[in-house]
Amino acid sequence: MDLTEAQGKKLFSEYRLPVPRAYEARNVTAAVRLAKKFPRAVLKAQIPAGHRKKLGGIVMVTPITVRERAKRLFGKSIVGYPVSSLLVEEFVDLAKEWYLALTIDRTQRQVVLLFSRHGGIDVEQLAKTGTLVRMPLPLTAASWDKFLRQAGLRNQATVTQLKRIIRRLIKLMYQSDALLVEVNPLVLTTSGKLLLLDSKVTIDDAALFRQARIKVAAFKEPDSRVVVAQKAGMSYVPLLGNIAVIGNGAGLVMATLDALTDRKAHPANFLDVGGGADRVRMTKALQIVLSQPGVRKILINIFGGITRTDEIALGIVRYKRTHRLKIPMVVRLVGNREIEAQQILKRAGIRAYYEMQEAIKAVSR
């Protein structure tokens, strides 16, 4: 789960990390009132997307221009996200922009600290500058010295501040089950103070059960089908094509989408019914994929391990009957109780395939 900048900064404040003074505004009137607290302020759209500055989601204002600018921002939609909240932040006179992040290196299987003196640009651009310093945690005295050397930091006052910031960010990362804590930019103000000017924090969804503090969903998932699927133990991702796909196991469903795409067919979605799905879940799965407009065919691909294929078959038959389904359906069921499953389908007049490649061929014909 990605936190908004405002939520991330609230978390930063809880860990006594230095952030600029800021207030969140949910309408123009509030934005105008709040901006008056500062001689110059910055309005920042709270949307879950990078490159906000480039996309016009961050603008500088004075108490005179704020109304006009805030109005324009609230009416805006940035990369599909309507702006419903602005962070009204004091303008900071900065001397330097740096990059600081804690992330999980999947290959090295450890938490790493990333730093660069070229902040303010996105991290992939930044990697190309060759200035990204990478240090695995935990930081020892020796690795800390190495870090400072590689980062090229000498000013003692700055180093002391940075060390404190890093220590607190590490604590935040572990205690909040964060997968990413990114500060881009971390700025050195003209008065020599380090400030965390932006925040990008991702919390591990699997750990939300013990992160009650962070339970506010940062962004409501706009597609209600995704939420319905999730609640039923399934995973659904809408795509752009016209063949609805249901399968079990993320890998198998991905491979099914690939095989369809290879034959120039266009999957309408990714749907993994999850392990041990029964007839109820199968019916729900059909409901979800068929509620997407433009679906012309259905492909069901199940390899039953724990999943009982007869249960899947019963779900399919029940749905077909109660909804008088006319859309062509290709079903491939093998594994656990496949003989029973094939019989159930046969009785309902549905042809079942044993081989994945045949099912793919049939549906993409």
Added chain:
Amino acid sequence: MSILVERDTRVLVQGITGTQGRLHTEQMLKDGTRIVAGVTPGKAGRTIAGVPVFNSVREAKRKLGIKAPNWSIGFVPAPFVKAAAFEALDAGLNMVIISEHVPVHDSLTILARAKANKRFAIGPNCPGIITPGQTKLGIMPAEVFSRGEIGVVSRSGTLTYEVVSHLSKAGLGQSTCIGIGGDPINLTSLEQALILFEHDPKTRAIVLIAEIGGSSEEDVALRVIGHRVTKPLVAFLAGRSAPVGKQLGHAGAIIEGTTGSVLSKERALIKAGVHIARQPWTVPKLLSRVL
């Protein structure tokens, strides 16, 4: 021969009295696994499918003496996986973790604990490990597998069954199949699995079943394959048509920016001499070419 588990592996089931624990204990026994003990705190004295239940891993170890388990498989809800894994690893057992939705930071601490105890941990979010005809520590349908000389390492469950069913039909049996898991952190890494197969005299070739996300495949292609692993390798990669930035089912299956795409993995693997199967059912054909 095989890797990690074989006929004589003595298995303990953590969470044996739960629905999943009971179901898979029965199934594993049918498939020939030597399950010597089960653990559920507070349920000592019972038996499940003839398997004695103990209160703790240590108690099971102490009471069973020379017949004590050396591997554990856990059917424990995700929030309790860390404690269960610590218990097994600290008692000197290796551990298979089937559970999905284990917090990533828990996986990292389990990994550190396994290293400190010099023990193996497999998973989380995986189907387990099977040495066909000998033993199974997992939830996979054993009838799909067959004895042979192909090592299989996979990040996925059902996709493994799909690929393996084609191998078995083509007469290409398997030495061991290990599911390393669909999470961002694999407690047994792809690199470790490949090296284990390299050192197994029974394994003649390796099938790698991977998917989008992370850069482990690129990394092993660069550092391991052709150097520390020289056996012939065939790979199938799922998620060629996956959109950027969308998590597809598995927590680890996501293309982030330019990292994690099938194209990037494929390029690196081909460069290292790995043969790429475009479909699950073309794996046997490619494999018979390199054998």
